[in-house]
Amino acid sequence: MDPGSRITGFGVIETRGGGYQYIASGCITARGETLAERLRSLFRGMEEVVGEYTPAVMAVERVFVQRNVDSALKLGQARGAVICAGALQPLAVHEYTPAEIKKAIVGKGNADKAQIQHMAKVLLNLRGALSADAADALACALCHAHLARSLERMSRCRQTMTAGPQ
Amino acid sequence: MDPGSRITGFGVIETRGGGYQYIASGCITARGETLAERLRSLFRGMEEVVGEYTPAVMAVERVFVQRNVDSALKLGQARGAVICAGALQPLAVHEYTPAEIKKAIVGKGNADKAQIQHMAKVLLNLRGALSADAADALACALCHAHLARSLERMSRCRQTMTAGPQ
Numbered sequence: 001m002d003p004g005s006r007i008t009g010f011g012v013i014e015t016r017g018g019g020y021q022y023i024a025s026g027c028i029t030a031r032g033e034t035l036a037e038r039l040r041s042l043f044r045g046m047e048e049v050v051g052e053y054t055p056a057v058m059a060v061e062r063v064f065v066q067r068n069v070d071s072a073l074k075l076g077q078a079r080g081a082v083i084c085a086g087a088l089q090p091l092a093v094h095e096y097t098p099a100e101i102k103k104a105i106v107g108k109g110n111a112d113k114a115q116i117q118h119m120a121k122v123l124l125n126l127r128g129a130l131s132a133d134a135a136d137a138l139a140c141a142l143c144h145a146h147l148a149r150s151l152e153r154m155s156r157c158r159q160t161m162t163a164g165p166q
Numbered sequence: 167m168d169p170g171s172r173i174t175g176f177g178v179i180e181t182r183g184g185g186y187q188y189i190a191s192g193c194i195t196a197r198g199e200t201l202a203e204r205l206r207s208l209f210r211g212m213e214e215v216v217g218e219y220t221p222a223v224m225a226v227e228r229v230f231v232q233r234n235v236d237s238a239l240k241l242g243q244a245r246g247a248v249i250c251a252g253a254l255q256p257l258a259v260h261e262y263t264p265a266e267i268k269k270a271i272v273g274k275g276n277a278d279k280a281q282i283q284h285m286a287k288v289l290l291n292l293r294g295a296l297s298a299d300a301a302d303a304l305a306c307a308l309c310h311a312h313l314a315r316s317l318e319r320m321s322r323c324r325q326t327m328t329a330g331p332q
Contacts, residue, residue: 035259066235072242083246084209084246091202
C-alpha cells in the first residue's frame with residue numbers, strides 16, 4: 001500500500017511456489033468536501049479492497065521526507081485511516097522504507113522510481129499500463145513477500161542445522 | 167476531541183437550556199508495540215466513547231504548529247484514526263483552530279492554555295481535577311456548542327426579520 005493524502009495506491013499479490021502472482025491493483029481516491037468525509041472514503045475504500053481480496057498481511061510504504069509539516073500532517077491522517085482499515089480486520093501491518101523496497105526489488109537502495117516500477121511489472125509478468133501509485137504499492141507488497149520468504153528460508157535453514165548431524 | 171500521537175483527550179457535553187452540562191471526559195492512550203496496534207487502539211477507544219455517549223457531532227481541535235515533519239506525520243496518523251472512528255458512525259466532524267476555541271471560551275484568541283482549562287471547568291461547573299488533554303477536549307466541545315448556538319440564534323433572528331412587520 002502506498003498512502004497519499006488524496007490518492008492511496010494498492011496492490012494485491014500472491015506468493016506461489018518460487019514466484020509471485022499479480023492479483024489486483026488500483027488507486028483509492030479520497031472524496032468529499034470535509035476532512036472527515038475524505039478520511040472515511042479512504043477507510044471504506046481500503047476496507048473494500050481488504051474485504052474483496054482477504055490478504056493475509058498488509059505492507060505499507062513508510063515515508064519520511066515531506067515538504068512541510070502541513071503536508072506531513074495530511075499524509076499522516078490518510079495513513080491513519082487506511083492503516084486502521086487493515087489493522088481492524090485484524091491484519092498484521094508491516095512497514096517498509098523506500099530504501100528497503102528498492103533493495104528488495106532492484107538490489108540497491110538508491111534505485112530510481114521508474115526502475116522500481118519497471119521491476120514490479122517484470123516480477124509480476126505484467127504488460128499493461130500501471131499507475132505510479134499502484135506500481136509503488138505492488139513494489140511494497142513484493143518487498144514484503146520477498147523478505148518474508150527469505151526469513152522463512154533462514155528459519156528452515158536454522159531448523160535443519162539444529163536437527164542436522166550430531 | 168484533542169488528538170495526540172500517544173494520548174487523545176475527549177470530552178462529552180450536552181447543551182441544556184441556556185447552559186452546558188458536563189457528561190464525561192477522559193483520555194484514550196495509544197497502546198501496542200506497532201503503529202498499527204497503536205492506531206487500532208485509538209480507533210477502538212474513540213469508537214467506545216462514541217458508542218457509549220452517542221454524541222450528535224464531533225468537534226476536533228485543528229493543529230498547525232508541529233516541531234518537525236516526523237511529529238506532524240505521527241499526529242496526523244492519530245488524527246486519521248480517531249476522526250475515522252467518528253466519521254464512520256457517521257458523525258458530522260467539525261474542526262476548530264486553537265484561536266477559535268480560545269475566542270469562544272475566553273473571548274480572545276490569544277488566551278493561554280491554563281485560562282482555557284480554567285474557563286472550561288467554570289462553564290461546566292466542575293470542581294475536581296481534569297487532565298490537560300480532557301480539559302482541552304471539553305474546551306473544543308464547548309467552542310462547537312457555543313458557535314452552533316450562535317448560528318441557531320442568528321438563523322432564528324433572520325427568520326423573525328423575514329416574517330416581521332411589512
